Amino acid sequence: METRRTWLRRIGLASTLGVVGCQEGTTTVPRNDLAFGSPAFEDGGSIPERYTTDGPNRSPPLMIESVPDGTETVVLIVEDPDADDFVHWLLWDVPGARREIPAGLPVSGTLPEIGGARQGTNDFGTVGYRGPAPPADDGPHTYRFTMTALESTLSVEPGARRSSVRPAMDGMRLGETTLAATYDR
Numbered sequence: 677m678e679t680r681r682t683w684l685r686r687i688g689l690a691s692t693l694g695v696v697g698c699q700e701g702t703t704t705v706p707r708n709d710l711a712f713g714s715p716a717f718e719d720g721g722s723i724p725e726r727y728t729t730d731g732p733n734r735s736p737p738l739m740i741e742s743v744p745d746g747t748e749t750v751v752l753i754v755e756d757p758d759a760d761d762f763v764h765w766l767l768w769d770v771p772g773a774r775r776e777i778p779a780g781l782p783v784s785g786t787l788p789e790i791g792g793a794r795q796g797t798n799d800f801g802t803v804g805y806r807g808p809a810p811p812a813d814d815g816p817h818t819y820r821f822t823m824t825a826l827e828s829t830l831s832v833e834p835g836a837r838r839s840s841v842r843p844a845m846d847g848m849r850l851g852e853t854t855l856a857a858t859y860d861r
Contacts, residue, residue, distance in 0.1 A: 710750075710825045710851035711741040716779070723819060723859045727779075728807040730861065735765065735805035737779040738821070744850040747772035747825040749793075751845060753838065756808070758817040763838050765805040766796030769829050781805060785834025794834040796841055803835050808859035816860035825850040 716736045717723050725731040743750065749772055754765035770777065771791040778790070783804030787793045800806045810817040826848040832840050 710743055710747075710823060710853045712738055712821075712823050712853065713741065713855060714738050714821075714857075717857045719855050719857070721857050723808055723857045728859055729809040731807075732780075733805075733807045734780040735777075735807075738777040738823075740775045740777070740823070743772050743825045746827050747850055749826050749829050750774075751824045751826060751830070751841065752777070753820075753822050753824075753841070754805075755820050755822070756810070756817050757820060758810070758814070763799040764807065764819065765798060766836070766838060766841055767793055767805075768796070768832065768841055769793050772825065794830075794832070794836075796832075796834070796836045796838070810859060810861060812861040814861075816858040818856050818858050821855040821857075822852065823854075824852040 713719065714736050716727060723736070727734055727736040738752070740750065749768065750770045751768040752765065752770070753763065753767075756762040756764060767777070767781075767787075769791075770793040774791060781787060781790070781795075781804065783795070783802065785795055785803055787795065795804045797803050798806045808817060808819055824845060826845060827850055828848050830841065830844045832844045
């Protein structure tokens with residue numbers, strides 16, 4: 677079931693891209709949208725402890741619902757805007773035909789299990805996923821999972837930082853969307 681926030685985001689996407697067809701109570705979104713979610717938490721919900729540094733610190737599962745036509749790869753950047761956009765995960769060159777990013781990916785530069793996708797160095801200084809770890813007295817932090825559809829692969833080596841990944845995406849973006857969730861200690 678879609679949350680109100682997800683539904684509103686889809687409505688916003690439809691109005692931004694142009695509604696293909698409408699009947700009272702329904703909205704049809706063009707086929708060129710980018711949509712993803714997680715079976716582990718809802719957009720606007722709370723990230724379970726198992727996907728944080730307080731638990732096993734596993735990367736969460738993600739489901740890619742749709743990508744724009746012409747998508748060759750997708751990029752995922754996970755940041756904490758409450759900590760100056762602190763990077764928790766950089767994942768790129770995920771094949772555009774892929775519909776699942778499984779939980780618990782290894783912390784390695786290249787991931788043969790998902791078509792040779794690559795992972796970068798997070799702001800903890802390690803390669804791969806590193807989950808939420810807000811200061812205990814800081815209140816809940818929001819974590820943005822931003823997925824971008826690209827028309828090509830990136831010429832960026834495994835282990836790169838955000839400062840190399842973001843500019844490499846310039847001129848190749850076909851769509852972008854964000855899933856946000858919180859964690860509090």
